[in-house]
Amino acid sequence: MKSLTCFSLLFFTQFSFAEDWLPEFNGLIAGAVNQDDLPYAQVNTQTQPSILIFGRLGEVFIEGNRAGYPIKRFPFGTFSAVGQIRTHQYLDADNTSLTNEDRNRAIEVGPQFTLPISHGYFSQFTWFQDISGQHEAQEFEAAIYKRFIFENFRLITTLAAQYQSKKLMNYYVGTANYQANGEWTQEIELLGVYDINKDWSVTAMWRYYQHGSDFDRSPLTSKNTTSRIAVGIGRHF
Numbered sequence: 026m027k028s029l030t031c032f033s034l035l036f037f038t039q040f041s042f043a044e045d046w047l048p049e050f051n052g053l054i055a056g057a058v059n060q061d062d063l064p065y066a067q068v069n070t071q072t073q074p075s076i077l078i079f080g081r082l083g084e085v086f087i088e089g090n091r092a093g094y095p096i097k098r099f100p101f102g103t104f105s106a107v108g109q110i111r112t113h114q115y116l117d118a119d120n121t122s123l124t125n126e127d128r129n130r131a132i133e134v135g136p137q138f139t140l141p142i143s144h145g146y147f148s149q150f151t152w153f154q155d156i157s158g159q160h161e162a163q164e165f166e167a168a169i170y171k172r173f174i175f176e177n178f179r180l181i182t183t184l185a186a187q188y189q190s191k192k193l194m195n196y197y198v199g200t201a202n203y204q205a206n207g208e209w210t211q212e213i214e215l216l217g218v219y220d221i222n223k224d225w226s227v228t229a230m231w232r233y234y235q236h237g238s239d240f241d242r243s244p245l246t247s248k249n250t251t252s253r254i255a256v257g258i259g260r261h262f
Contacts, residue, residue, distance in 0.1 A: 052080010052087065053218065055228050055259025061113070064236065066247035067121040077228055077257050079218070089216075089230065093137060102140035107151060109133050111159075113234060113251055114197050123245050128197050131159035146171045160196035164189050168212075183214040198243035208237035223261070230255045 055077040062070050078087045085094050093107035109132075116128035133153035140148045149168045155161050168185035187210045194205040213233045220226045234251040241249035 048083025048085075050080060050082045050262050052078065053226055053228065053259045053261055054078050054080075055226070055257035057228070057255045057257025057259075059230075059253060059255035062250075062252045063116070064240070064246045064248050064251050065116050065121060066123060066245060068116065069120075075255060075257075077230070077255060077259065079216075079228075080262070102138055105137045105139065107135060107137045109153065113232065113253055116197070116245070121245070124200065129157075129159045131155045132157035133164070142169070144171075155193075160193045162190045162192035162196065164193055177220045179218045181214075181216040183212070183216075185212040185214070186210070187212065194239060198240055198245050200244055203242070203244055205239040205243060208239050210237060210240070211235040221258075225258065225260055227258050228256070 057075050057077045058072065059075045060070055060072045077089060079089065080087055085092055090112045091107060091109040093105040095103050095105045097104045111131040111133060114128070115130045116124070118125050118127045133155050135152040135154050137149060137151040140150075142148055147170055149166075149170065151166045151168075153164045153166070155163075165188045166185055168183055170181060170183040173180040173182070189207060189210060191205065191207040194207055198205055211234070213231075215231045216228070217230075218226050218228045230253070232253045236246075236249040236251070238249075240246060
């Protein structure tokens with residue numbers, strides 16, 4: 026999920042010497058366990074600890090593996106600069122005999138436009154560029170999301186479609202004998218937070234990706250879906 030660097034920054038806000046140069050964090054920090062069901066052949070489900078962060082550090086919003094800064098607010102929407110860690114696509118070559126090259130998580134940044142639709146629904150359009158030197162490619166995402174708020178429970182639902190460029194596709198599923206084309210991936214995400222009391226909450230997240238036909242035809246993959254589940258308990262600040 027979100028990098029440990031962000032967690033360290035938030036941790037230091039609790040000390041008086043940091044109050045003058047770090048903005049206040051408002052939100053939830055949760056220790057969690059996540060399980061990744063990856064599409065790669067010969068690769069078992071991956072389970073590992075993680076940190077879930079949802080909230081604001083001053084003007085910076087943090088939403089799990091994504092963070093952003095609103096650059097300009099218009100009457101019709103918001104233009105932001107965002108960055109994310111590509112947590113759902115990776116392959117450790119030690120786990121398979123089909124390749125000797127790791128396919129690493131990437132750090133990506135780009136512009137984002139958020140536009141309200143109606144009845145609490147929002148549309149979001151984002152362009153990502155890898156800046157970590159991994160796939161060195163681009164992805165375009167179009168999404169619709171809505172927040173549902175109940176007495177002690179909050180739920181965010183998201184539907185998204187992501188166009189992965191040819192270079193990105195071939196970093197994650199290409200081989201010396203197979204070259205994929207750029208294509209669309211569909212995503213469903215559910216994020217729930219249940220408040221135990223005013224300080225502590227339980228949070229759960231489910232993401233499901235449906236990949237395209239070129240992804241499915243790769244000799245590295247055994248299916249065309251990826252899923253991620255994370256469950257944790259955290260404190261509000």
